[in-house]
Amino acid sequence: MSDLASPPLRRIQRIRHELHRRDLEVTRVERLSPHFVAITLHGDSLANFRSDSFDDHVKVFFDDTPGEPARRDYTPRSFNVQRLELTLEFALHGSGAASDWARQAAVGQRLVVAGPRGSMVIPVDYDWHLLIGDATALPAVHRRLEELPPEARVIALLQVDDAADRRLFPEQMQVQWVETTAELQAAVAALTLPEGEGFAWAAGEASAMAAVRPLLVAKGLTKEALKVAAYWKAGAEAFHETLEA
Structure with missing residues (x-):
């Protein structure tokens, strides 16, 4: 690894x-x-x-x-x-x-x-797929899992405040649930990426995602293998942007 x-x-x-x-x-x-x-x-x-x-x-x-x-x-x-x-x-x-x-x-x-x-169409045949996000990212994560082949290797780090909102995902999926932004960032920092070619996708609150992106870049992921989006921003309305380096 x-x-x-x-x-x-x-x-x-x-x-x-x-x-x-x-x-x-x-x-x-x-x-x-x-x-x-x-x-x-x-x-x-x-x-x-x-x-x-x-x-x-x-x-x-x-x-x-x-x-x-x-x-x-x-x-x-x-x-x-x-x-x-x-x-x-x-x-x-x-x-x-x-x-x-x-x-x-x-x-x-x-x-x-x-x-x-x-649309930004991300191929489904990567060696692995990393999905990161807070509750606002769950619909996209769930849809992605339905698009991927059953044998796909999927790692997900998901932040949901209320455990009752956690979703059931396929058993072969490696999922870690956390409750706070700090725990999500710590989980990303501690993650060891699998061997092979993969793609990382992350979405959530703007400041949280701004902290997640450099953690992924530090693991060797290039901009071609990474997308991080701010779906919302604390204190702001109608906020949505893609975060660049």
Whole structure:
């Protein structure tokens, strides 16, 4: 076992999509755990919807102030092209335009969704896959696991405050659950990367991810074998960016 990753051999594919704004109807609301709800949306405008990567995000619009809808980024958890159904998962922590709407969401309500604007398609045949994130990353992590072949080697370091929100993942997956940002960073620092060519993906709160990225770079991961995204930022609204070196 070694902390040094092999040089990246595979090319990440970036795909641009034509941007569409869709007015959709809620058709199903499912409570997944104490702080997560899955909401399924339907509409004929989804006929040309594309989401080619677990890392995609759509822009969701919530009525906040008249004429000034709040906008938030969410991972397309799943899409059924036959039924024209898009499912998004919402974390119900704290108060905000998105979580407040999700708590009261009911069948028949409307929601406007735009995007994805593009996809970053990460090959599934790496020797290993490292997934790191807080609760906001769980929908993307779960989708990635469904995309990967059963024999894929997956290591996950996941931060969830409430143990009741921890998800069941395949037994062959190496998963470590932690409760705090400090514990997540310590777990990343202590991790020994497997041999072979791998890819590391991480997403969560901005300052936490800014601390995680150099820990991964120090293990020999290059920018071609690494993506770290800030899904949110403490004290800020509608924050989403990819962190670079």
